[in-house]
Amino acid sequence: MPPRTQIKEINSDADSKMLPTSRSANKARNAVAIAAQQEILSKHIHSNGPNDKPKIDALDFTTLNVSSLNKYNRKYALNLPAIRTLNEDILLSALGKKTYSSKRSTQEHKISKPEIASHCQKHFMASPCRENEIISNFLYKVKNEDKEFKLTF
DSSP states (O other), X not given: OOOOOOOOOOOSHHHHHHSOOSHHHHHHHHHHHHHHHHHHHHHHOOOOSGGGSOOOOTTOGGGSOHHHHHHHHHHTTOOOOOBOOHHHHHHTSXXXXXXXXXXXXXXXXXXXXXXXXXXXXXXXXXXXXXXXXXXXXXXXXXXXXXXXXXXXX
16 A cells, blocks of 8 residues: 655645745744744743852952962062951941940951952053963963973983
């Protein structure tokens, strides 16, 4: 028995317009469908996993912790004063100045974390860099990563 073939008869002009007539019409229809699908996905899907987290700007020094800022301060000898702790912030408030601890403590000049972060960021942005040297040093390190300099006798 020969296989049956399904032939759809076109009865009206509306049905003839529904059928794809050319390759470009198919491409246009697919593009519209993909755009509609992307719109629906963007409305209803908010997370696809750990890669959706917002990226932290590498030059945003305010997101660094206090120990990192102190290390940067020491490494580049910025000679900035120490960072004020939360307890010292409380003692500097209006209510804290009335306490015995505030009167007893010797308040040396300390600055807040945002201030030291801005100083470190200004220093970082002002430091010159030689891109060619940095790239060549990086490539050298990658090439000779696990090799050690050995003297043999």
